[in-house]
Amino acid sequence: MSPTPDAVPDLSSSPAPSPDSRPRHRAIRRPRRLAAIGIGTVTALVAAGAVVHSAGAATVTKGTGYNFGSGYSAINGSFTSVTANWIQPSAVCAGGNQQTGFWVGLSGAGTIAQTGTAANCNGTTPDYYAWWEMYPAAGVPMTVKTAPGDHIHASVTYKGNNVFTLTLANVTQGWTRTETETQVSTGGTPTSANVIVEANSDNGDAGTSGNVTDFGSVTFGGATANGKSLGSYDLWTGNLQDMKGVQEDSVSALSGGRKFTATWLSTGG
Numbered sequence: 001m002s003p004t005p006d007a008v009p010d011l012s013s014s015p016a017p018s019p020d021s022r023p024r025h026r027a028i029r030r031p032r033r034l035a036a037i038g039i040g041t042v043t044a045l046v047a048a049g050a051v052v053h054s055a056g057a058a059t060v061t062k063g064t065g066y067n068f069g070s071g072y073s074a075i076n077g078s079f080t081s082v083t084a085n086w087i088q089p090s091a092v093c094a095g096g097n098q099q100t101g102f103w104v105g106l107s108g109a110g111t112i113a114q115t116g117t118a119a120n121c122n123g124t125t126p127d128y129y130a131w132w133e134m135y136p137a138a139g140v141p142m143t144v145k146t147a148p149g150d151h152i153h154a155s156v157t158y159k160g161n162n163v164f165t166l167t168l169a170n171v172t173q174g175w176t177r178t179e180t181e182t183q184v185s186t187g188g189t190p191t192s193a194n195v196i197v198e199a200n201s202d203n204g205d206a207g208t209s210g211n212v213t214d215f216g217s218v219t220f221g222g223a224t225a226n227g228k229s230l231g232s233y234d235l236w237t238g239n240l241q242d243m244k245g246v247q248e249d250s251v252s253a254l255s256g257g258r259k260f261t262a263t264w265l266s267t268g269g
Contacts (some may be wrong), residue, residue, distance in 0.1 A: 002213035010134040011041035061239025070240040071196040074225040074233035082193035083155040084223040090148035100213040101198040104154045106190035113164040118216050132166045144175050193225035197262045212248040231257025244269035
């Protein structure tokens with residue numbers, strides 16, 4: 001039986017990963033990221049305009065402006081762990097360059113510790129890989145294989161003293177990668193826990209934004225923060241939207257506090 005995104009794998013005895021012969025280079029996304037972080041939003045994910053409304057026991061902040069990321073973030077607290085699972089989506093490549101990432105991370109004070117996978121298009125050629133990143137430093141590609149349909153489990157843990165552990169496991173390929181990194185540009189416990197689809201690239205022109213890969217849809221399951229369901233906390237949620245106001249995906253309601261689906265709509269402007 002194929003694994004589902006809600007399942008949490010046990011990879012304690014997984015074999016060491018085999019190297020991927022094709023080097024990967026993840027695009028730096030500074031224009032989108034800095035626009036978001038620079039104005040001090042609650043999760044460093046939404047750059048403008050938020051509508052706050054009540055949803056059960058939690059408060060949901062709905063991103064309504066220019067968003068480089070979509071999905072859900074637990075906010076308004078102190079967070080030391082985040083986890084989620086997903087099935088690596090396929091990239092439909094009809095031409096041009098599009099880059100999209102799927103990740104979990106902890107953020108606060110201008111930094112994001114994150115790990116995940118990518119589905120990119122280089123012209124008509126799809127490109128898939130795994131990566132980790134201690135933003136604002138550039139992302140680091142992993143030399144392990146990732147393919148459409150692979151079952152991914154990701155987690156980020158804050159250990160204190162600016163030290164983070166980032167773990168990505170590919171159940172289908174049978175590998176696990178763990179990075180322990182120190183973030184020197186910030187301090188304190190992270191203030192949001194994020195499960196995100198991201199537009200990975202931007203050409204730097206204020207009138208345009210990174211093009212989003214046609215990834216079809218991706219379902220995140222088993223989403224937790226501090227060991228509890230993501231929906232146990234106040235939340236930020238939003239859709240990908242570029243600087244021209246083009247909505248690039250649609251995010252479903254959070255089911256059971258742990259599961260949602262993002263569906264691609266447009267590559268953007």
